[in-house]
Amino acid sequence: MTDSTLQSAAEVTADEFRTMMSGFPTGVSVTTTYLDGVPRGMTCSSMCSVTLDPPTLLVCLRFGSPTLEAIVKSGAFAVNLLHESARETAQLFASGNPDRFDLIDWEPVPDSAGPHLVRDARTVADCEVVLTQRVGDHVTVFGEARRITHPQPQPPLLYGLRQFRSWSQV
Template sequence: MSGFPTGVSVVTGTDRNGAPRGMTCSSMCSVSLTPPTLLVCLRDGSPTLDAIVTSGAFAVNLLHEGAQGTAELFASGDPLRFELLPWEVPPGAAGPHLTRDAHTVADCGVVLTQRVGDHVAVFGETRLISRPQPRPPLLYGLREFRSWSRI
């Protein structure tokens, strides 16, 4: 699958203690327009997945071309990742918004989960969309990050 370029997102949620959780996710797609539904595939056993399943909600932060460092940080497992960059949880948000690094954020409510191998597919009905940064998306393929504008 490394030969199939895709957009890069950070999926976020809040655990039962109110702590932010998040992980880089390139396995994300649109499922339906009515109702608007997204699918994210998250590693089974991750704290982010646990927070999302427990809370029943998550945010998909679609990263812009200048956010490669954020994608790498949230893929690293660094426990201090939320202390290293700006984020907020606006009213009505389903999870933390990476306001500096996302071109679009979709807030979703969990409607279905399905374990598949070592991942869990999480279907989320989109409740709110915001566009904090009008920048081109960050892409990943062939084990490299690229900007939409450079392709």
């Protein structure tokens, strides 16, 4: 790598990077947890598998978010992978609306790591936090899956080019 390559990388703006990443479609999830019995959650499109043994995934959450704080304190979270008809829920949990859990159907499943969005999730993974790592304005949270359920076997909701789409629209 030359010095000119390093200079070019340092000149990339947040808007340029956001535009580039918007062209990489991804699945949509709502990451949830409880803090002192109160549900917390946010839309998250930065989620991926890490390893099969042990079954581990990661989510990247904005530093300073109440959901991240609750996950770190509780040590557990649920990843609700949304199905193609759950666009409104994705938008609601991305909005920051403090009443979001009053506006959707969810269940406090016994021994779950966070609320299950039973109407909107195609799959839910209950995870235990095994590692967190701050990078810039986000924190990567690694979670070992302890249970996986499939409440709504429908195609997944996708996000790319700053739009939600269903798998069948692609």
